[in-house]
Amino acid sequence: MTASSPASSSNGMSRREELLAVATKLFAARGYHGTRMDDVADAVGLNKATVYHYYASKSLILYDIYKGAADFTVDALHDDPTASARETIYHFTRRLLVGIASDIERAAVYFQEGPYISEWFTEDQVAYIREKEAQVYEHVRDVIDRGIASGEFYDCDSHVLALGYIGMTLGSYRWLRPHGRRTAQEIAVEFSTALLRGLIRDEAVRESEPLGLPVEETAPRG
Amino acid sequence: MTASSPASSSNGMSRREELLAVATKLFAARGYHGTRMDDVADAVGLNKATVYHYYASKSLILYDIYKGAADFTVDALHDDPTASARETIYHFTRRLLVGIASDIERAAVYFQEGPYISEWFTEDQVAYIREKEAQVYEHVRDVIDRGIASGEFYDCDSHVLALGYIGMTLGSYRWLRPHGRRTAQEIAVEFSTALLRGLIRDEAVRESEPLGLPVEETAPRG
Known part of the structure; x- marks a missing residue:
């Protein structure tokens, strides 16, 4: 998150951070399209002029949410290249x-608004987000490829599996809850x-017929 | 899809089916909230009164899309109980x-509008969709549990894995393309x-340290 103002509220967040957190909750629940700057101002308890002081437009709030989520995900991938x-x-x-x-709501906004961001963002903003998404996909695919090349992993379609992996992990925002019966660490x-x-x-069984059929009948690259 | 009218257009679909298909594409691209009945009428080449003859409200179109997708998914789960x-x-x-x-667009609408359906649907409609979703989750979880009980599968958290499996498979609407480099069958x-x-x-390695660490340090139910 970006904090541009020293003014802080009672919970220790800067005004801007608080505004961003409140807007994220509203966008997650009602959708970006269904939330007005008036709603954000009301919910955070500021007048609309003050909200516009921090964010000149509603789309800049959405972009801050997007940028925060995309940067976080890329940072999460940094890893020891000597690890298996x-x-x-x-x-x-x-x-x-x-x-x-x-930050479930941030992830929810990210995925829920994904199909429409080119309506709200500038070309440069869209390009930034797409570049980060490409990095995430490539990083996952490259790790699978590294495992295949070293003989650690079976041969497989790293492209398809990277996409499936991303759906499984990032798609968990739909049901993952910070205080659920299993922690995020246990789910991982x-x-x-x-x-x-x-x-x-x-x-x-695993080697000869993992799908219940002999491998050669089913798996093109088995 | 439901077809209530014998009137059919040049491509062999009934008017109602055609209307549903066109509305699905519009909702997928612009969102339900961002699509007006006027847009649907224009895109399908009917006047608005005719559109309202088939669907008394925009939300009934969305519900038909939802019901079609939910029923399809439940039907896809029917299986031979004697299979492994x-x-x-x-x-x-x-x-x-x-x-x-x-039908990528149907899946896209389903997932994109998911967080907001209680705004558009009646309680009964929401209950129908939630019931089908619960059946899908339970069916997947039960198969995993069956595999654990028979000794075919390792012990694992079938609840979490069913949710991950659903994210991996159903989440593929984001990138799956009917004419992509791999067919849906190959991806499966x-x-x-x-x-x-x-x-x-x-x-x-697989038995003793699948995560790169001895199993007992990481997996609560190893």
């Missing part, structure tokens, strides 16, 4: 899920273990 | 991905193989 591919995937998963659990262990170890116990 | 858990998961995945690829093989067999090749 499986460790890297586990640590990605853990950091991503812990981050999502810490479950997801990573399932993906890396597989669900099937029996080594022979 | 791994076969069942593979066939779910295949049918779900093939179905999504056949990749997803199912990764989840069921795991990525790690080496049996000893």
